[in-house]
Amino acid sequence: xQSVSQHNHHVILSEAASLELGCNYSYGGTxxxxxxxxxxxxxxxxxxxxxxxxPLVKGIxxxxxxxxxxxxxxxxxxxxxxxxxxAEYFCAVRGFSGGYNKLIFGAGTxxxxxx
Amino acid sequence: DGGITQSPxxxxxxxxxxVTLSCEQNLNHDAMYWYRQDxxxxxxxxxxxxxxxxxxxxxxxxxxxxxxxxxESFPLTVTSAQKNPTAFYLCASSIxxxxxxxxxxxxxxxxx
Numbered sequence: 584x585q586s587v588s589q590h591n592h593h594v595i596l597s598e599a600a601s602l603e604l605g606c607n608y609s610y611g612g613t614x615x616x617x618x619x620x621x622x623x624x625x626x627x628x629x630x631x632x633x634x635x636x637x638p639l640v641k642g643i644x645x646x647x648x649x650x651x652x653x654x655x656x657x658x659x660x661x662x663x664x665x666x667x668x669x670a671e672y673f674c675a676v677r678g679f680s681g682g683y684n685k686l687i688f689g690a691g692t693x694x695x696x697x698x
Numbered sequence: 699d700g701g702i703t704q705s706p707x708x709x710x711x712x713x714x715x716x717v718t719l720s721c722e723q724n725l726n727h728d729a730m731y732w733y734r735q736d737x738x739x740x741x742x743x744x745x746x747x748x749x750x751x752x753x754x755x756x757x758x759x760x761x762x763x764x765x766x767x768x769x770e771s772f773p774l775t776v777t778s779a780q781k782n783p784t785a786f787y788l789c790a791s792s793i794x795x796x797x798x799x800x801x802x803x804x805x806x807x808x809x810x
Binding site: 587589592615617619625626627628629632673675677684685686688689690691 | 801
């Protein structure tokens, strides 16, 4: 069965620190990859997505993610975090195998950024 | 503004009572979904619907029911058969089955 693993459940950083959140998935075929973010009190929203092409994708608010097919990974990065990046981040994967291809979410990573 | 509206935002119910959570979208999306979010478990799919008058069970459909009589609406009923109904419920929609999901603000159900 497909699964998504996010390595860190809680991350605490100071402002201006660099961020990397890990995401690995288990599926050998074609995938669409997503990172969603949930800011405190707000709804889940799309941060960035990968469907095909350049494996380095850029999203909103300075975030980027790199798809490494050989490692089944889609890690999220930001060179310098801000207090406003405090949120919960979810990696999600859709594998294509015929029929309905559902989106599988990771358990999420809570990021707290201290000023 | 286009979006997804979930109501109520907070709901308290006694054990044994059925409750219905509303989800309405004005994005003209064909597909709609219900997820359950529990701390440390991410989002788990309850039911989804790719088209009006059709819906399918997700990974944790037991104790839940849905209907899709209109494109805009996808209500979720949490029945008394759901063993652990206290949770945060999220409704989402997408243009097609492979598109990105747009989420509502969620409904927090507490069963006393």
